[in-house]
Amino acid sequence: MPFPEDNNSQVTVKDLGVLEADEKGLGIITPDHSTCLKVPSVPYPDGGLRAWGVVLGGFLAQFCSYGRVSCLQRCGLGDVNPAISFICSFGVYQDFYTRIYMTEHSPSAISWIGSVASFLTISTGLVGGRLYDKGYCMHLLYGGTFLMMLSFFMLSFVKPNQYYAVFLTQGIGMGIGGGMTYVPSFAIVAQYFDKKRTMAMSIITAGVCLGSALLPFMINQLLAKPSLSFAFVTRIVTGFMTILLIVACILMRPRLPPSEKHANVADCLKRFSRDWAYIALIIGFTCFALGFFFPMFYLQLAAITHGLNETFAFYSLVILNGCGFIARILCGIIARKVSVINLAIGSAVVCGCITFAFVDIGSPASVVLVGVFYGSSAGIYAGTMAALVSLLTDNEAELGLRLGIAFAVSGLGELIGPPVTGALLTSEYHWWRPAVFAGVLVLAAAGCFTTVKLMARNRLQLV
Template identity: 30%
Template structure:
């Protein structure tokens, strides 16, 4: 709602960036933590379904904005307010029905001792490295597509395509992870995203860019859901799932903040080929970090964990 009133750049940063970011973080982490407390055997599938809602929103909102913004009776202000009213209703229902299975821990707000656990720190480091790269392609896909001849009216729909397949990428790998191992599926998703990151620079035609957006959305969507699931496997006490998840996501999310500006700096001096190389390289480094994190758990590299 405050974004709809913004006129200056700093106002957008404060309303949409700072306050919006805090609100999203305070919504996602408790919801995922509560979901994780109800499941053990099928936890990856349950959390994948829970986090898939963000992909559904990523499909709907870009299309809504594209249709409403040109409307002279709505323009920017009322277009954003309509989105705000939708969020108010949907989030109101969510807040009313979400309930933790276990009572909250009362003695400490944070658990700094968690950062002394090698599997936890290693997993956060791997996720941090991966998040440096996986959000770069969707961030620049419309610009990249237009630079390669795609119509400016078609290019914005690439984000909706990306988010549509990301929905399935968060659910299907979650189901597979419960059968074949959460770390194993996390690693497979990371390697796939890394390979696609390197291939991005060779994708130039309209059809190829659309297919790339769809496949990359599926693979990177699996990373988002599997990262949360793997973080919930570390704490021995289920009551600590929310704290471990929140601290881990907070630390790793810094990479999502700085990854695209780094790629923007690269693009200002080089070209999309170097941005593609950077995205693929850090994603691959993150994939290798997942192997190390799994090894430190003591479950064995070839186990279904």
């Protein structure tokens, strides 16, 4: 049932003179087709069964797409069983590939599958965001779901040591497919929530952590059964994820029809280039991405190389991701009291300080503490990203494009960061080098977020 129109928000051409009214209520379009301000014609539901169903759909999409793909990056950690340091399912595959299925290739070479997949998931949002703004939301969701599941199914036909085939399916195919669903799963929430938008987006990002915790356990248990082949396990996982993604596509439906008039990309980019708060935010995202994954990738390896049990090292990642899941859920609630930008600054400072702890991490207690504090603070940070971009977006018609640009640029950090920290670590495990590199960059991100706060207090809804 459509929501009642708010007559007070209607704007006519007669009232505006030289401006043309956007009939769909998404904004006001100038004669050169550049949107200048947002004028919603209907109130936000800010709750209800349909709205929270959209949140659940976005949660499932993140569970299956970026929650899986981001873990691809946690591959080449060295010669000590590197795989299980993944947050997500590919960590188990990395272990399987390194020891059994692709023994002719180094863990470092395999790690590029993860880096490329995560980069494509994020950078595809640049195109996906623009297509979302033009009304192709469901096309992106359906297409991304099909491509991810096709790629995962084709993986079951890969033969041992066929590196190129794994790279094409798990690296490129799943990366692009995940990227097609990434931006819509966030942007569509903006049509349903206003005051509770940060909470809704935080819940969606929690799907990454839950996927990171459950998928590795499930796949590891299946691969451990001698009666199940690699191909059969892959098809089981494909079926499981297909069901979840179909449910996500059913639940995520746009509330408003797409506008017949769209903001001109060139005009938008000109405005974005003059939006210094937005630029500082993107720089902060990129700096954080460069150092963000070091503790997640190398926590298990740090524990093992310091003499701790491998099983305990694996569960330290479960602790990290479990805390991240809880933190992302709570982020939206806390943000209503503290503000989103303050959460981003605080979480970046904590993450940066904890990263320096890798210089001397050698006891079970220290590993657990790193997992708890880093997982919680990283989870809070992840829960603020989309919300911060949304708060700096004055026109909802530009939200998809702004999200796409922000995620695409920060994706470069995810592509470059893991190989750089791995090179700094070396096979001799000089932990202080990558720890200082990552820690300084994450603290630099906190500085960028502080700059955003000072430059855009009104837009960030700060008192």
